[in-house]
Every structure is written in C-alpha cells, then in structure tokens.
Amino acid sequence: MKFGLRGVRTLLRSLGNPHFRFPSIHVAGTNGKGSTASMLAAMFSAAGYKTGLYTSPHLLDYRERIRINGRMIPSGDVVRLSASLKNEIEKNRATFFEATTAMAFQFFADSQVEMAIVETGLGGRLDATNVLRPVTTAITCVGLEHTDLLGDTLKKIASEKAGIIKKGIPCVSGVASRQAENVIRRVCLKQGSVFVSHRAARTAIKKSTLENIVIDVRTPQIELQDLRVSLAGDIQARNVAVALLTLHLACSRSSMHVSNDHIRDGLSRIQELSGLQARLSVLKRRPLILADTAHNPQAISILMKSLTQLGIRKVDLVFGVAKDKDYTSMVRAVRKLVRRVLVVSAKTDRALRGGQLEAEFKRNDVPAELAGTVAQGVKSALQSADKSIPILVTGSNFVVGEALAFLEGRKYLTINQ
Secondary structure (H helix, E strand, O other): OOOOOHHHHHHHHHOOOHHHOOOEEEEEOOOOHHHHHHHHHHHHHHOOOOEEEEOOOOOOOHHHHEEEOOEEOOHHHHHHHHHHHHHHHHHHOOOHHHHHHHHHHHHHHHOOOOEEEEEOOOOOOOOOOOOOOOOEEEEOOOOOOOHHHHOOOHHHHHHHHHHHOOOOOOEEEOOOOHHHHHHHHHHHHHHOOOEEEHHHOEEEEEEEOOOOEEEEEEOOOOEEEEEEEOOOOOOHHHHHHHHHHHHHHHHHOOOOOOOHHHHHHHHHOHHHHHOOOOOOEEEEOOOOEEEOOOOOHHHHHHHHHHHHHOOOOOEEEEEOOEOOOOHHHHHHHHHHHEEEEEEEOOOOOOEOOHHHHHHHHHHOOOOEEEEEOHHHHHHHHHHOOOOOOOEEEEOOHHHHHHHHHHHHOOOOOOOOO
C-alpha cells in the first residue's frame, strides 16, 4: 500500500486524463460510504441517467468494483483496459488500487456516463480517487480505524477524510461527532465550500424489518412520507439524509433532475440498481443466515444495535477479522448478543490467527470454538443451527466474501485489497 496521488496521476495522464470527462460525486467516511454511494447511484439510475459507481473492496468478483447502472464492467473491458495500462503500471510500480481506479475512470469516460459516484478507498486526502473534480462531496462518518495510517484521534482522521473537499465545492457531512464535524466545517470555511450537515434533514423511522426500513423524511428541498429504503438497519435513515442532501446539491450544480418518484423508485431498489451486497443482508431463510461487512468497532456496534432494534436477541456468530483491526473492541461489542462463536480465518495473509480471536472471546466469557476456514465455520453453524436463532457472518469483507462463495457454490479468489 502506498499513499499519494503521483502514481494515479501518472496512469491517468497516460490515458488522457479520463477523470475530467464526466461529472462525479466523491464519497468518503469510515463507515456508511458504500451504502450512501449506492443510494446515490440508484436514484440517478432510476431517473434514467447513465450512472457509474466505483466502490471497494469487492466480495466475489473484481468487476463488482466498477459498475454502470448496477451492471459490472464486462470482462472484455477489464482485459482491454489492463492491456492499455500495463506498461505504465510496470514502469511506475503502480499499486493494485491505483490501477483499478485508473481503469474505472477510463471505463466511465469511454461509456460516457452522465454521473459517477466514487467511493474513496482509504482516508481521503491521499487516496487515489482524490484526483477528481467533483460537483459535490460527502463524508458519511468518522471513526477510529487505520489509526496507524490516518491518525489516532477523531480530529486527525476527520482531517484526512476532509481532504476530499475541493475549493468552492460543497460538502455534506453525516458525521455525528461534533469534534470531528468541526474539523470538516473548518476545512470547508478555508476552501470557500458550503458545509451541509445531515441535521439539515429530518427522518422518522416508521417501520424496520430485515427487508427494508420505511421512513418519513424532510429536507430543505422536499418532504416524503412512507419512503421505503431497501436496506435493513435504522442507521440507514442517516445515510438516506446524507444521500438526499448530496443529491440536491449535485442537481443544483448541474442540469440533472431527479424527481420524488425517481427517489422513491431508486431507494426501493438499491441492490438491483447499484449491486450493493452484504449490508445486514439475508443470505438464506431456513435457517436464517445474515451477513454484514462490518469490519471495525464502530461498524460492529452499529450492527449489534440494528439487530437489537429488529428484535433479534441472540445470534450464532461466524466471525473472523483482519489482524490490523481493534478486535478486542469488536469482541466486546458483540458479546451480549452471541450464543456461541465459530471463529474462522479467511484465506488471506491479512487474517488474524483464529487462536488469538478465540482466546479473546473466552476472556470475555463468550463460548467460542475454532472452526478453521470460513466455509467450515458456516458448515458447522448450519449443522447445529437452532431455527429460533439466526446465524450471523461478519467481521471482515474477506469472511463475508468466502461465506457467499460457499453458500452459492462459487470459487473464491483471495486478494489482499
């Protein structure tokens, strides 16, 4: 991994700077950026616009990262674009993420997308995606993650995320911490950029199930009642607020128009129109298997709160984490809802050894056993499933990806990105 924009700029220059040939919205945040970006993509797609979406990491297929109107980039285009970048990649020792970002931007330009929603990879200021000239930016939340790279306080991490704010370009913030929010406000003031807080929108949750939430929402521009959002978890209401405020800004700064009907349609079909997966998603009904890509303490805490709000009191947990995560905090966050834990290790050198994780659960008086691979863990959970207790797969994108592959009978190719 390397930070900085020099490498990606060199690749993009060799392609004729394709990232300047389409309008974009740039989304950063510790958690929630994937859901928010997918909401935006779904609403623009529902309005009939050719909409690009760039996210990371993928779960099963590399092509998940680069989509237009929910459809993955064709394999032939991956081959073509890889070939066109090969010499520059080798000459400049470009990273996997730099090369993928350049490929995405070239594909969006070639396809003449009318809007591209681009999620940062890590941080913001020095992230390879931060070469864009977006119409607006959004920062969904700030939490303590990648502290060795981004800083060990909310203020420092907020400053890195706020690095996507460009001169005169407005920014929408979904950040709850006043301390972190103030950092973003100051950057906006310095850049002459309008700052919009998620608090400018009001949401009220009327119904919450594993299939969706139904909310009333009011922003300075619109008021919608009984808005169905095809994602589970009450936290999605805040993501909707950020997405709608960002949408309004983007439309006001362009000739694009997304009607209330388009908003309803898009938010009711987020997965279909964006390709989003594994956000408190149902993988199997009998027995009930849920999956979520929560991979840091803040995300795990939000997930546990969402389960409680849905009336789920206990889960059998298939759990594995990357070794650079604060797994002790993650264990503490899940312990109250866990009947038992099947500790797994994903097939990546980034995975924490199962023995360390098992010991941490036992220190917290949580019944845990080593299950080996993710596939073995899911199989073991299914063999001893209690129909009244859901199985939850979480802790790492790698773990969720391997679980999906096992349940769908697909091959899984591990990468460390």
